[in-house]
Amino acid sequence: MTVKVGVFGAAGRMGGTVCEAVLRDPDTELVAAVDPHHEGLDVRTVTGVDAPGLVVGGSFEAMTDAGVEVVVDFTGASAARENLRWCAANGVHAVVGTTGLTEADNDEFRAAFTKSNCVIAPNFAIGAVLMIRLSEIVAPYFESVEVIELHHENKTDAPSGTAMLTVERIAAASSDWLPDPTTTEVLPGARGAKGPADIPVHSIRLKGLVAHQEVMFGTTGQSLVIRHDSYDRSSFMPGVLLAVKRVAHRPGLTLGLDALLDL
Secondary structure, three states: OOEEEEEEOOOOHHHHHHHHHHHHOOOEEEEEEEOHHHOOOEHHHHHOOOOOOOEOEOOHHHHHHHOOOEEEEOOOHHHHHHHHHHHHHHOOEEEEOOOOOOHHHHHHHHHHOOOOOEEEOOOOOHHHHHHHHHHHHHHHHOOEEEEEEEEOOOOOOOOOHHHHHHHHHHHHHOOOOOOOOOOOOOOOOOOOEEOHHHOEEEEEEOOOOOEEEEEEEEEOOEEEEEEEEEOOHHHHHHHHHHHHHHHHHOOOEEEOOHHHHOO
């Protein structure tokens, strides 16, 4: 049986890409697309894929009427909070790639998702998940580390959720890092922000980028750089579809795609 999927933020770049991926996958069925700012728009206009009779809805009722089993949300944080509250209250599973959600939000959703399940991941690119896991493995063998994340010009939060998760995992793997030798910042902030274990994190925003990250490790006479690049939003779709198909079997709240990959 196919999974009946609804997409919040369906007319946005990520939302449209998700709609297209769901339509093209034989194991999923796009039954609802919601975006209050584009109500009535033909879904084919968003995806370029035939979806006979399917138009963008403007409210939760479109999800209810379609009998949605799993919702995918790549909206903004404030909209996602309301969408996830609706999912939890109505027993609908949720797959969330929205960034900017807090630990307090996670605590709320952990308590709320009792009738259905929720997967929240800062990055659905499988390569990015592997980058984080490799960084955990490398951390104990090096003395210095810095993280540089690079994103498109419309990303509003910094550092990215992926960068923050990377630093948290590295710090958990090793807290023994050389101190920053800088005594004078000619320009305040030149050394970036400090994450857990005082690991420096640098955020770059440039038109033409999508989502990229480098983790740079150094020790005596050598360095190791682990880099992941997403050149197109389609890079996130295998991970999104994986989560859509597995969320029903992951009770409660799951944080991170790695839990679905058994890493």
